[in-house]
Amino acid sequence: MEASIPVIDLLSPGSAGAIADACGSHGFFKAVNHGMDVGIVETLEAEARSFFALPEGDKLSSSADLSKPLGYGCRSIGTNGDVGSVEYLLVSTVNSNSTMPIALCNALDEYMRIVQEVAGRVLVLMAEGLGMKDTDVFRGMVQRNDSDELLRVNHYPHSLRLEAPGSTGFGEHTDPQLMSLLRSNSVSGLQIALLDGTWLPVAPDAESIFINVGDVMQVLTNGRYRSVRHRVVAQAGEGVLSRLSMVYFGGPAPTEWIVPMPNLLQPQDTIFYKGFWWGDYKTAAGRTKLAACRLEPFLLHQLAARETPQSATVLLLNTTTTPE
Ligand SMILES: C=C1C[C@]23C[C@@]1(O)CC[C@H]2[C@@]12CC[C@H](O)[C@@](C)(C(=O)O1)[C@H]2[C@@H]3C(=O)O
Ligand SMILES: O=C(O)CCC(=O)C(=O)O
Numbered sequence: 001m002e003a004s005i006p007v008i009d010l011l012s013p014g015s016a017g018a019i020a021d022a023c024g025s026h027g028f029f030k031a032v033n034h035g036m037d038v039g040i041v042e043t044l045e046a047e048a049r050s051f052f053a054l055p056e057g058d059k060l061s062s063s064a065d066l067s068k069p070l071g072y073g074c075r076s077i078g079t080n081g082d083v084g085s086v087e088y089l090l091v092s093t094v095n096s097n098s099t100m101p102i103a104l105c106n107a108l109d110e111y112m113r114i115v116q117e118v119a120g121r122v123l124v125l126m127a128e129g130l131g132m133k134d135t136d137v138f139r140g141m142v143q144r145n146d147s148d149e150l151l152r153v154n155h156y157p158h159s160l161r162l163e164a165p166g167s168t169g170f171g172e173h174t175d176p177q178l179m180s181l182l183r184s185n186s187v188s189g190l191q192i193a194l195l196d197g198t199w200l201p202v203a204p205d206a207e208s209i210f211i212n213v214g215d216v217m218q219v220l221t222n223g224r225y226r227s228v229r230h231r232v233v234a235q236a237g238e239g240v241l242s243r244l245s246m247v248y249f250g251g252p253a254p255t256e257w258i259v260p261m262p263n264l265l266q267p268q269d270t271i272f273y274k275g276f277w278w279g280d281y282k283t284a285a286g287r288t289k290l291a292a293c294r295l296e297p298f299l300l301h302q303l304a305a306r307e308t309p310q311s312a313t314v315l316l317l318n319t320t321t322t323p324e
């Protein structure tokens with residue numbers, strides 16, 4: 001059967017089960033009937049596009065009050081030499097972005113508000129799909145006062161294309177947090193890695209949202225939900241609309257201890273991961289290259305990769321191929 005992205009209606013009665021299946025098989029799905037306010041999404045898109053159209057110097061100085069790695073960035077991703085044909089704005093909830101255009105700040109704030117609400121609903125369904133009694137456990141982790149939530153707006157202008165068409169827009173990686181919620185315009189480029197290592201292009205859909213499972217969720221669920229490797233391949237097309245995406249990352253508080261959740265384990269189950277504090281994991285992740293397998297040091301050493309097909313996926317995906 002041809003591989004395809006699972007599509008889930010968030011309002012359907014079977015959505016929790018369908019989400020659990022998708023998070024286990026792909027670590028990724030498209031959600032329809034998500035209820036996000038179209039006007040707020042379109043306003044952020046328009047404000048972000050105006051911001052990205054500013055001269056480089058203005059963009060750099062206008063976000064200079066956001067300390068690295070937050071703020072405006074161009075080509076360089078993280079601090080370890082990774083580059084892509086992307087410019088972006090990375091903001092956290094706790095930052096007051098005083099020197100950015102006020103309309104952009106307002107649009108980011110409004111978007112954060114609606115994306116937190118829908119991310120919360122999805123996290124509840126993710127817990128429900130696992131049969132958890134406390135269906136609020138994941139939402140609770142990302143919606144504490146000190147939770148580590150981020151919003152990133154990525155723009156892939158043709159002018160930044162590094163080499164030939166098909167070159168790196170945003171290199172392959174997994175997202176470190178619990179889950180990410182992505183919305184893009186109608187320009188393609190996003191691809192996800194399947195269990196067998198092939199890359200599956202994700203058809204863009206500006207009306208829908210896309211959910212990624214992140215590293216922390218993979219650990220909390222002892223590998224039942226799979227942190228998906230993904231990348232953006234830069235598209236050709238001078239004069240044509242460029243890709244613009246907005247991604248919410250739901251991370252826990254720095255003091256949250258991340259370990260396979262006891263109430264998801266049966267006595268006979270193998271525990272695949274040792275625990276870590278999110279704060280430490282994030283600091284360590286910040287020192288890695290984008291494509292690194294960041295969970296590798298936490299995989300319990302006595303486990304052979306073949307014993308754990310889902311949780312070992314990330315480790316097995318060093319060499320990936322693109323389907324023709
Ligand atoms: C190369 C890097 C960029 C990143 C921090 C890291 O050292 C490794 C993880 C990267 C990532 C991927 C998902 C998100 O876009 C991001 C904000 C995150 O939390 O982890 C980025 C980091 C970044 O751009 O600083
Ligand atoms: O821009 C995209 O479509 C994906 C970006 C991404 O994976 C990220 O920002 O972590």
Ligand SMILES: [Fe+2]
Nearest residue numbers: 173174175230
């Ligand atoms: Fe990502």
